[in-house]
Amino acid sequence: MKPAPGAREPARLAEPTNIALVGNPNSGKSTIFNALTGLRQKVANYPGVTIEKKIGFFFDLHGRKCQLIDLPGTYSLLPSAPDEEITCEVLFGARPDTPVPDAVICVIDATHLERSLYLVAQVLDLGLPAVVALNMMDLLEEGGDRLDVAALSARLGCPVVPCQASRRRGLIELRAALSRQIAPSRSICRRFPEAVEESLSRITLDFPAEKAERRALCALVLGAPDPQRLAELLAVTHLLPSLREEQQRLERQLPDWRQQTIATRQREIRALTAGVFQKSPVMAKSVADWLDRWVTHPFWGWLIFLGIMATMFLAVFQMGAGPKDAINSLFLALAAKIEKLLPAGDLRDLLANGVIGGAGNVIVFLPQILVLFFFLGLLEESGYMARAAFLMDKVMSRVGLQGRAFIPLLASHACAIPGILSARTLSDPRDRMVTILVAPFASCSARLPVYVLMIAAFFGGRRGAGVAEAGIVMVLYLLGLAAAFGFAWLFKKSLFRSRPTPLVLELPPYRRPSLRTIAAQMLSRAGAFLRRAGTTIVAISVILWWLTAYPKRSDGDRSAQLAGSFAGQIGHCIEPAIRPLGFNWKIGIGLISAQAARENFVSTMGVLYAGQSDGEGKARPVTLSQALLADRWPDGRPVFTQLVCVTILLFFVFSLQCLSTVVAVRRETGSWRWAFFQFGYMTLFAYVVCLAVYQAGRAIGL
Structure with a gap:
């Protein structure tokens, strides 16, 4: 294992600064990443795996350039999927292609404080300098709850910055916290069940880490169902026989020792937040409860879903038609100009008919693709997409898949590849394989230019057919989903027999969409589309x-x-x-x-x-x-x-x-x-x- 960051003395971070961004899914981590880095981002894959690696740059208040690494969302440092494993590898300094973080920004959802602090506690165990970004404070206050940020910071032993990433509030304070001296973090959970303490006392001394973090890291590896991978990441494979021996001893003495260890940590977190977090005594139904009653209703929810889809596709044709025609006229004028300037021959024909006739006829569809991504971003940012997945759970269970499998299908409407990669979150390998095999039926954005062209030919280029055009596109998207569901049912009945697992899905709070974040995503998509063209x-x-x-x-x-x-x-x-x-x-x-x-x-x-x-x-x-x-x-x-x-x-x-x-x-x-x-x-x-x-x-x- 590399030297522990916790051994460093409190000091202002040197330049260049490498900062890791961690947090639970739906905590607003990506929104903070986009808000801090703006357009200074690059997206690639981690070497050796097809998992997205997002890196951006920003400047702190001293003008130092900071590199921000957006790590995959996770609920704990016990990885259960390849993307969560990447997060652990980076934080443990076990990836040679990614620098050991000089500091960590822990993004937590203020409306789910205790659950979010579980991951924060594990990150603090690593001894890395940390700053906690307390996101969605506006939603917490709207619900009548109160949180003493200063007291929470004192108990965690690290800076805590309240923010509202979607409105860019708290970003200056977050930069300021990163500009100051940041002390190495310390563990906030110090007690374990007695039997676990005995096991730790026997193997902790042989753990090659700094004393401040040795016990916590040892407890983390000991608690893993299979300690092999974590031991490899922390370079303690020589302790595997001892770790497995202690696990077996604990299974005999205390069969539910893992659950008790988790419960102990949760009690300590609950005690830490006591007196800091005050829940509103008024439990009146909120607007969110009222909305959920309608959008997840077995009848009205489907009507709302279909209405939203119809509105989105109508906007694709109505809002994108004018810019599309303008770009088309521009390319036609450019081709005519080339034909005037150049003499007849292969060069003129190549430029006018080959390059412009080929790539130009694809680029003209960029406005409609951007409108589609704007609406998809709007639905994702607002929190509606998770409700759509919840609505689809009954349909998914009937074809033999868990409701969570609908999330890769949703992602495939942008591009099949991220949809296929997101199937990694499925715990059942049979469900994962079936989802991969049917995900490309979801109509991706690359199909949209073909749809628009053929629908224009279908209507003979007539104007005023926007509603009918949108209706046809909606039917095409639904046909793709119907084919995906049909073949999923067939595969689950034949090649990949297994029982569907119930859907366990956290519905994120409704949020006011950040137009800046959506615009950044649209610009990123536009850049990728133009590079491809x-x-x-x-x-x-x-x-x-x-x-x-x-x-x-x-x-x-x-x-x-x-x-x-x-x-x-x-x-x-x-x-x-x-x-x-x-x-x-x-x-x-x-x-x-x-x-x-x-x-x-x-x-x-x-x-x-x-x-x-x-x-x-x-x-x-x-x-x-x-x-x-x-x-x-x-x-x-x-x-x-x-x-x-x-x-x-x-x-x-x-x-x-x-x-x-x-x-x-x-x-x-x-x-x-x-x-x-x-x-x-x-x-x-x-x-x-x-x-x-x-x-x-x-x-x-x-």
């Missing part, structure tokens, strides 16, 4: 342009050029397989490129249909959807009928078209077999559904 999508667009431009024809006939190009030859090879779905070879090329990323379908259509007439001999259509509607089969029939548009939408709802997701599944399951199984069954299901819908539609004359 500027790299992957541009690269694929350029490759696709080359495939459509060669081999060259001398007669200048664009249609013949496309048909005879390398891309055309590939498309005509796969057309017999997709023709029963109503798809032509151009759509087939789009489906192939979409395997890298779903939104590549839009950029591919932009390259393939760049420079076409609108069917009336006019040059260059105003929108890509108009170009699609102008396409014809050799016999003159339109390619993109309403039935074909619906079939394409269904294919993208049900199929897995994202190589990044395939790789993530392989890493999470440890096997390519499950990754290929997922890709195969989702693609086959999408094909069968689309075949049935298209052929049935043709049979009834659609």
